[in-house]
Structure formats: C-alpha cells, structure tokens
Amino acid sequence: MNNQNIKLAKFAGFCYGVKRAVETVKKLKLENPDKNVYILGELIHNTDVINELESLGIKTIYEVPERGEGICVIRSHGEAPEVFEKIKNAGFEIVDLTCPDVKKVQQRAIELAKEDYFVVIVGKSNHPEVMAIKANADLYSSNVAVATTIQELEPYEEKIKAHNKVGVVVQTTQMVSTLNTLVSYLNTISKEVLVHNTICKSTAMRQREAKELANESDLMIVVGSKKSANTTHLAEILKNCTKTIHIENDEELNLESFQNAENIGITAGASTPESIINNVINKIKGGK
C-alpha cells in the first residue's frame, strides 16, 4: 500500500484542558507521594490513561465516600456545587481541574439565570459537563432547560413564550449546527434570544480543520472513545464530507476495507492520547 498518503490533522488528540488535567494530576501525586490522590470520575475517556494513573497510585472513584482523607481531584468536566460541598464535608482537600473554558460556561449560565433569562443549555442531559453547568444555573433559577433537539425544547414552549427572554449557553464540545438549530427555533418563539457560543476554541478549530482535511481525503479515520461526545461529533461531521470510520484504537482497524483509498486523513478526539494515534498510523504504514 505504498500509494497511500496519510495526513494527520494538526489539532488531533488532547486539548489544552485535558493535557492540563493529566499533567497536573501526575505532578500532584509526585509532589504528594504520601497522600491519597483520588479523581472523581474518569479523568478522560481512555482506559490506557486511567490504568497509567492507577499504576502511579492515582485512584479513580465514582462516588464520594462518607469520610476520607487526601486529595480529591475535580476533572475537567466540572462538578455541581453540591458535589464540592460533599467532598469538603467528607474531609478531602479539593484540587479543581475544571477546564477554564467549562468554568466560563458555568459562569455565563449563572449570569443568565441571575438576569432572569430562561436558560437553555445546549448539550446532552446526561453529559457530566452539562450536569455540572445545569446544577450551577439551578441555584439561581428554576427556568433551566437542557436540549440538543427541538423536540426536547417543545415542552418548554409555553413557558419560554411567557418569559421575556431566553439565554443560551453551549456544552464546550457540541456542534455549532446543533446550536443553530435550537436558536432558529427559539427565534420563532421568543422576542429576545441571547446566545453565548461557548463551544471551546479547541473543538471549533479541531472540527474546522478536520473538515478541510476531509475535503481533500478519500477516507477519514477518527480515533477515540465512542463514549466521548467530542469524538463522536467529529465523526458525525466528517461523514457529511467523505467516507469516515470511527475507531477506538488500531485493533479495530480493518486495513482491507480501505485498500483503494489514496488520501487518508486522520484526526482524533480531545481525550485520545498521542500513543494511540501513532499506533493507528504505524499500522496503516506497515500495512499489517
């Protein structure tokens, strides 16, 4: 397969917020070898990274215990204020690694709630980042809705119409097309719609660049967890441009299925480590 050109997207893999979280957690354990270091929830959607952290003595926990000691890390997705309280009350020291971009979304949602906007959060209601944003806004208003489709907003239509104004924030890795669909609907039922496009720069640039690469490729390979929202969005967007496959790692790669592809583009989600991307590239180059 010597005729294949492989091009890796510039913005593939770890984003700033994830890189910062992984590096800080490792440093934290190094500087505090005698302290327990816990992370609440998976730091990133990648088993290899979770295992590596585990081997360094950094434990992933999925619930806050009644009592405990040591450091408890808040991952880049952020957490609800009541979770912070619970961790503090249990006796842990908190290290907050909420991505600064995510913090901004929380702040915007709080501002909108305080200013009496009907708050719409664009995102999946079961996404941890969305749950934390909502929990923050809920403290200031009972008019907060979460949606990625018009159908999810329709039950609020009468309430939104009765309200004077709607404010919109967006989960940082959402697609701008989802935002636009919801805003177009809101424009038909509300006289004032304030949109904070809080999709993070990293996501926007990753999507834009990947689309450009897709337009000059016969095949796009998106590498990353199928649990990761930003990775699945990436694959969804690229499917509209060219043939696209979404794999978690090189093991899922079936070389025979794209023998005829001349120009192959590769990109990866924000939680995909470099090593996994490299394995995929090597497997294609090696043709094995």
Added chain:
Amino acid sequence: MNNQNIKLAKFAGFCYGVKRAVETVKKLKLENPDKNVYILGELIHNTDVINELESLGIKTIYEVPERGEGICVIRSHGEAPEVFEKIKNAGFEIVDLTCPDVKKVQQRAIELAKEDYFVVIVGKSNHPEVMAIKANADLYSSNVAVATTIQELEPYEEKIKAHNKVGVVVQTTQMVSTLNTLVSYLNTISKEVLVHNTICKSTAMRQREAKELANESDLMIVVGSKKSANTTHLAEILKNCTKTIHIENDEELNLESFQNAENIGITAGASTPESIINNVINKIKGGK
C-alpha cells in the same frame, strides 16, 4: 367553475400600522381643512389609496422642500432623525405615524449601539424602514451593518470577530428564515449574539396562517404590490408549500391558468386594500 372552494386568509390585507396611518391621515385632513397636509413618501404601496388621498387634498411628496407650511406626515416606515430635523427647519408641523412596532426596532437598534454591540440590521439596505433604523443606530455607533445574506455580512467578518458581541434587529416584515440564516453565521464568528426578533406580530401571524392555508390548497393567490417587501416575502414562503401566484390586482388574474384547482387560498400583503382583495374574489367566483 362551481367546484372551486375559495378561502380567504384571516390576516389578509392592511395591518394595524397601515390601517392606523391611513385612517389618521384622513382624519387629519378632515379636522384641518385649511391646512396643507403632506405625506413624505408613499403612505402605502398602492396607487388606488394614494389617488384617494390625493382626491381628499392630501399630497404625497418625495422630498422635503426648503420652506413650506402645514402638516408633514411621517409614514409608518419611519424616517431618519435628520429628516425630522429638516422638516421642522423647513417650517412644517410634524405628525409622526411611524408604526409603533417599527419605533421599537429603532429603539432596540439604538440600545444595542449604545451598549457597544456590533449592530446587524436584517433587511434590504434600500428599504425605507431599514434606512431609518440604520440612521438611528448610526448616531451612536460606527459599527452598524445591514444584510439579508451571509455574503453581505462577510466584509464585516474581521470587524465582528474583533468586536466582543453582536446585536441583531430585524426589519418588521422580514422572514424568520432570513434572520436564522444570518444568526447561524454570526454564531460561528462571534462569542455573543443578542437577537431581538423584531419581526412584527402581524407579519409573523400572516405568514404562519398563510402557510397553513397553503398546505390545504392546490393554489395560493397572493394579492399586493410587487414593490411591497412583505407581500413578496409572503409569495416566496408559499411557493415552498403549494403552487402560488402573486398578482397586484384582479386585472392580472388569468382564470384559465388554474381551471383545475379545487381549493384556492387567498392572502394579501399589509398594504393591500380590502377592495382589491374583494375584486379578485369576485372575479374568480364570477369566472369571467
């Protein structure tokens, strides 16, 4: 043609702002028989109405003379502040019949300009209502753009990106789909987009009802001037629903062209007098 059902839309013809303007001007002349009564620009896009006003002694003028006396009426579209000044300085008494809905758009645009938003006015740059809105906003900001297409906004892209926030107002008879196209574009280049959907209720209801009627009709007839923005928008929207013809009056009606239509829906723009709509209905019923 006895098998044809003809249904007239409820919201066909004069809107509140136009009705108010026509009635007030007539009353004004009645109450001031000895005073000159001028209207600056055509009160509505309809020759019959203009002629009727003329016969009552109400003159339509297209420019403000250097000097003059009597009453000068501002039509429902509104005017630039400098035109108000010019009329006053020429010696006229001003009667301002700017539609209250249009006044609200002007006020919103001024507020956005004062609050340092980059102001986008959705509308045709040569529409009198848009020109007056823009002139009001221009007094407070040099960052005001007018557009109905993304292409018209593109020259401002760098300026909008550099600006922190964009505020949007809409000419009262625009289509919400045009607003949504521009807002979707603005969401990709600006972090904060504040949308005041100032499309007037009358336009929104007229469009919504006409669409419903179109969905149950084989043919829609839109009656009104081809110079009228709201009438042409109406025809444009209905063309996506069913076969639609846009005529100015019954003389343009070619009965042979729709002999096979069973259900005919009729609607009319905001500047179409009832008499013209009735003439159209009578011609179809008479089958002549």
